[in-house]
Amino acid sequence: MEHPENDPQYQGLAVNKGVQQPPVVNPYLKRRRKPMPSAAEMVEGILAGDITMLSRAVTLVESLVPEHQTIAQEVIEKCLPYSGNSRRIGITGVPGAGKSTSIDVFGLHVLKRGGRLAVLAIDPSSERSKGSILGDKTRMEKLSVHPDAFIRPSPSAGSLGGVARKTRETIILCEAAGFDNIFVETVGVGQSETAVHSMVDFFLLIQLAGTGDELQGIKRGIMEMADGIVINKADGDNIDRARLAQAQFRNALMLFPPTASGWKPEVLTYSGYFELGISEVWDMIDRYFDFVIANGYFERRRQEQARYWMFETIDEQLRHNFYRDKEIEKLLPKLENDVLTNRLSSFIAARKALDAYFNKIS
Numbered sequence: 295m296e297h298p299e300n301d302p303q304y305q306g307l308a309v310n311k312g313v314q315q316p317p318v319v320n321p322y323l324k325r326r327r328k329p330m331p332s333a334a335e336m337v338e339g340i341l342a343g344d345i346t347m348l349s350r351a352v353t354l355v356e357s358l359v360p361e362h363q364t365i366a367q368e369v370i371e372k373c374l375p376y377s378g379n380s381r382r383i384g385i386t387g388v389p390g391a392g393k394s395t396s397i398d399v400f401g402l403h404v405l406k407r408g409g410r411l412a413v414l415a416i417d418p419s420s421e422r423s424k425g426s427i428l429g430d431k432t433r434m435e436k437l438s439v440h441p442d443a444f445i446r447p448s449p450s451a452g453s454l455g456g457v458a459r460k461t462r463e464t465i466i467l468c469e470a471a472g473f474d475n476i477f478v479e480t481v482g483v484g485q486s487e488t489a490v491h492s493m494v495d496f497f498l499l500i501q502l503a504g505t506g507d508e509l510q511g512i513k514r515g516i517m518e519m520a521d522g523i524v525i526n527k528a529d530g531d532n533i534d535r536a537r538l539a540q541a542q543f544r545n546a547l548m549l550f551p552p553t554a555s556g557w558k559p560e561v562l563t564y565s566g567y568f569e570l571g572i573s574e575v576w577d578m579i580d581r582y583f584d585f586v587i588a589n590g591y592f593e594r595r596r597q598e599q600a601r602y603w604m605f606e607t608i609d610e611q612l613r614h615n616f617y618r619d620k621e622i623e624k625l626l627p628k629l630e631n632d633v634l635t636n637r638l639s640s641f642i643a644a645r646k647a648l649d650a651y652f653n654k655i656s
């Protein structure tokens with residue numbers, strides 16, 4: 295209908311007829327989306343070292359969609375025989391310790407010898423792991439543009455076990471794609487260290503001088519896991535303090551029980567930012583690998599880890615299936631209420647829930 299204000303007699307402002315607007319989104323765009331490759335195509339791409347295919351497979355590993363998981367598991371299974379041939383190094387330290395600066399420098403140092411490097415991360419805390427903090431490209435400026443480096447942020451938030459399992463599966467895919475150096479980064483403040491420790495060969499703890507270890511929020515347990523402690527920012531007028539911290543850490547380590555590997559964890563100082571002492575840190579890591587390969591611990595630890603992950607995965611899956619069960623979802627609040635009102639003991643309530651679940655599935 296013509297707008298009354300467009301009448302020639304009309305003295306006020308005219309309203310123009312509109313023109314049809316083109317669609318905002320290019321209608322042809324979706325045609326360009328590549329179809330999902332089959333598991334066999336992914337495996338072929340990964341084994342050929344194709345990073346795009348590797349990324350797509352890792353995305354499936356991280357996906358919660360059951361069909362994606364099915365393909366991911368098939369890809370992992372086929373890649374498994376080609377995995378294992380790498381040095382897996384865990385790197386931890388509190389925020390600000392200099393992990394990203396150091397990983398950038400360590401990474402380049404490693405790549406100078408040739409080979410490929412994957413930097414993965416485990417961070418189950420929700421905000422950080424939204425895909426941008428740990429493993430973020432801008433944090434590792436040099437590595438992120440290196441053709442032989444693959445940087446992947448932490449899988450998005452979930453249970454620690456779930457996030458860690460995905461990272462472990464990603465390690466398998468990276469190794470099959472020819473990555474012979476794997477760094478797994480974690481923030482040294484919580485539980486994730488145990489998970490990282492159970493998937494790496496060497497665990498490096500980055501510390502800072504000038505604060506006691508309580509102040510740095512590093513738990514004793516984490517220090518006990520470390521195969522090497524490195525004190526960062528040993529530069530400028532911080533050098534003396536870094537040396538002092540080195541002596542203190544060495545003393546502290548002497549009180550710890552001997553390690554299962556027989557290796558005596560070393561304490562070194564370095565500066566990631568000014569690139570001082572980097573090759574010394576790496577020489578230590580080389581010495582460690584020589585030592586544990588020679589005494590058989592390397593192989594033993596990997597076997598123990600494989601067993602650990604088998605049971606972890608069973609635990610995780612059982613828990614997941616149990617809590618997702620519709621009947622259990624309905625039953626649990628009632629049982630919880632009975633426990634809170636003292637009508638049932640915790641153990642009897644738990645038994646009832648488990649019986650309900652297992653009777654149903656058997």
Ligand code: GDP
Pocket residue numbers: 387388389390391392393394395396526527528529564565566567568
């Ligand atoms: P992250 O949180 O552990 O990843 O730590 P970053 O690598 O982001 O470093 C935190 C801050 O410390 C940044 O401002 C860095 O520039 C600085 N930094 C890192 N390494 C060194 C170092 O070796 N010497 C000095 N002086 N500063 C450093």
